[in-house]
Amino acid sequence: MALESNSNKTTTTLTTLLFKLLDDAPLRPCTRDKSNTIALTDAEDRRSTPFAVADGGALITSGLYKMIKSSRDQPQQMDNSFWRSCAPPRIQFFAGLVLHGRLQCKTNLFKKKIVDNVTCEVCGGAPETTEHLLFFCPFSATVWQRLGVQLGEDVTARDLLHLQRPESLPPAHFDTFVLLCCWQLWKRRNGFVFRQESMSLLQFMQNCKLDARAWSCRLPRRDMSVSDLWCSAFSLAM
Numbered sequence: 489m490a491l492e493s494n495s496n497k498t499t500t501t502l503t504t505l506l507f508k509l510l511d512d513a514p515l516r517p518c519t520r521d522k523s524n525t526i527a528l529t530d531a532e533d534r535r536s537t538p539f540a541v542a543d544g545g546a547l548i549t550s551g552l553y554k555m556i557k558s559s560r561d562q563p564q565q566m567d568n569s570f571w572r573s574c575a576p577p578r579i580q581f582f583a584g585l586v587l588h589g590r591l592q593c594k595t596n597l598f599k600k601k602i603v604d605n606v607t608c609e610v611c612g613g614a615p616e617t618t619e620h621l622l623f624f625c626p627f628s629a630t631v632w633q634r635l636g637v638q639l640g641e642d643v644t645a646r647d648l649l650h651l652q653r654p655e656s657l658p659p660a661h662f663d664t665f666v667l668l669c670c671w672q673l674w675k676r677r678n679g680f681v682f683r684q685e686s687m688s689l690l691q692f693m694q695n696c697k698l699d700a701r702a703w704s705c706r707l708p709r710r711d712m713s714v715s716d717l718w719c720s721a722f723s724l725a726m
């Protein structure tokens with residue numbers, strides 16, 4: 489038992505460390521001299537990570553993913569239950585960023601001096617925190633309201649997998665349903681910010697339905713009909 493406990497502590501530390509390393513990857517090119525002092529250069533800015541093959545090399549994500557995933561059964565010092573959802577691995581990783589406060593919303597980018605303001609570019613009416621982006625930005629709030637998911641005023645990103653389920657949605661895999669919606673909200677936000685795409689509520693719900701159908705094969709065979717109920721909910725919310 490002691491060994492298991494120590495192992496769990498180790499994986500907790502690893503998970504936290506890995507998210508932090510990814511988050512703190514340096515932006516500005518630098519070199520180390522013989523005294524191991526970091527010196528800035530005039531080269532063009534680029535992001536790098538200690539997990540790259542070599543300086544400037546590609547990030548090796550497979551090892552990272554395996555190490556982080558090894559924490560899936562640890563106690564809940566951190567909420568890592570997203571690993572048990574039926575969402576695809578990259579969406580599970582997205583959930584990890586949300587729950588660990590590492591999503592690259594503008595307030596987090598501002599802290600790292602990557603952007604010069606925190607205003608939400610979608611609505612222009614509030615700082616873009618993770619909570620604003622996923623829950624309170626007017627479009628996001630409308631999505632949850634149309635789906636019948638009630639959000640408290642004090643809901644936080646850490647509540648992501650504990651939102652109150654409406655009776656109209658099946659209890660099985662509700663965490664996966666929530667991740668699907670959040671992933672689509674994040675994609676819509678990125679489409680707006682980076683490609684000036686304005687997606688209507690109808691288009692959004694149609695995209696959610698496409699994901700629901702695509703993810704159905706990830707559900708246990710006995711629960712595959714759950715995705716049909718999700719599609720019905722998205723149709724009703726259009």
Ligand SMILES: [Zn+2]
Pocket residue numbers: 608609610611612613614620624625626
């Ligand atoms: Zn907004």
